[in-house]
Amino acid sequence: MNYYYAVRTGRQTGVFHTWEECKDQVHRFPSARYKKFNSANEAWDFVNSEDSAGPSSGYRSDTWYEKPSFNRYKRYYEQSSSSEDEEVYEPRYYEQFSSSEDEEVYEPKCAKYTKKSTYKGNSAVVYTDGCCASNGRSDARAGIGVYWGPNHPLNVAERLSGRQTNQRAEIQAACRAIKQAKSENVNKLVLCTDSMFTINGITKWAKNWRANDWKRVTGEEVVNKKDFKKLENLSRGMDITWRHVPAHSGYPGNEAADKLARAGLQKRKRN
Numbered sequence: 001m002n003y004y005y006a007v008r009t010g011r012q013t014g015v016f017h018t019w020e021e022c023k024d025q026v027h028r029f030p031s032a033r034y035k036k037f038n039s040a041n042e043a044w045d046f047v048n049s050e051d052s053a054g055p056s057s058g059y060r061s062d063t064w065y066e067k068p069s070f071n072r073y074k075r076y077y078e079q080s081s082s083s084e085d086e087e088v089y090e091p092r093y094y095e096q097f098s099s100s101e102d103e104e105v106y107e108p109k110c111a112k113y114t115k116k117s118t119y120k121g122n123s124a125v126v127y128t129d130g131c132c133a134s135n136g137r138s139d140a141r142a143g144i145g146v147y148w149g150p151n152h153p154l155n156v157a158e159r160l161s162g163r164q165t166n167q168r169a170e171i172q173a174a175c176r177a178i179k180q181a182k183s184e185n186v187n188k189l190v191l192c193t194d195s196m197f198t199i200n201g202i203t204k205w206a207k208n209w210r211a212n213d214w215k216r217v218t219g220e221e222v223v224n225k226k227d228f229k230k231l232e233n234l235s236r237g238m239d240i241t242w243r244h245v246p247a248h249s250g251y252p253g254n255e256a257a258d259k260l261a262r263a264g265l266q267k268r269k270r271n
Helices: 019-026 040-047 071-079 112-116 166-183 196-211 225-235 252-264
Strands: 004-009 014-016 032-037 088-090 118-120 123-133 141-147 156-159 188-193 239-244
Touching: 004 019, 004 040, 014 019, 014 040, 019 032, 032 040, 123 166, 123 252, 141 166, 141 252, 156 166, 156 252, 166 188, 166 196, 166 225, 166 252, 196 225, 196 239
Parallel strands: 123 188, 188 239
Antiparallel strands: 004 014, 004 032, 014 118, 032 088, 118 123, 123 141, 141 156
């Protein structure tokens, strides 16, 4: 049976499809509230109940509150007795209280693959990353990674086409994720990336570049003009929340996207 893991208060709120994803949001998070359900409807009712609170209930921060999987937490994981079946309230000393479950059949309205994705509120969550070996050199190799979840059919590990640079890889990875979301009828997206260049480019700089015929204040043409124009066009009609996550800091979604990008750069270059 497929279960739905609801997090009412935690690093991320929403409904998750694996216990490990849920545990990432509530482990050692003060006053965490979470519970396992047999149906998505009941899970969302739990998430959206009026007493939800905590840092994860807002969307304003530019930093994504995902727990880094550092080794110093390993002992606590081994000793923890928390169960995925319980609704748990975790105060300072992590006492736990269980609650009952109800069931109801639910089929999401979006395309078939989205039900395996992670959600924050009503938005699907995706992690993107780009990498480049020998960046700036003639023998540079770049790859893109898009991570929707463990073993998700939409995960991407591909070689970057065209000019091989790290910045292009970051932008094109975001483009790929948005294009995938649109093809799956997902119009609300939380896009997590470690590239502040990509985030600033699409949320701050692109408007001025466009008004200035895609030229910088120096009069020079924007180097990644085609890439940002593509990103801008794909973003139209989408409700996208851009989230920055620190690179190489143990954040599971970001680490998974990075691994996919590195696998992608090993592949043959596309035309």
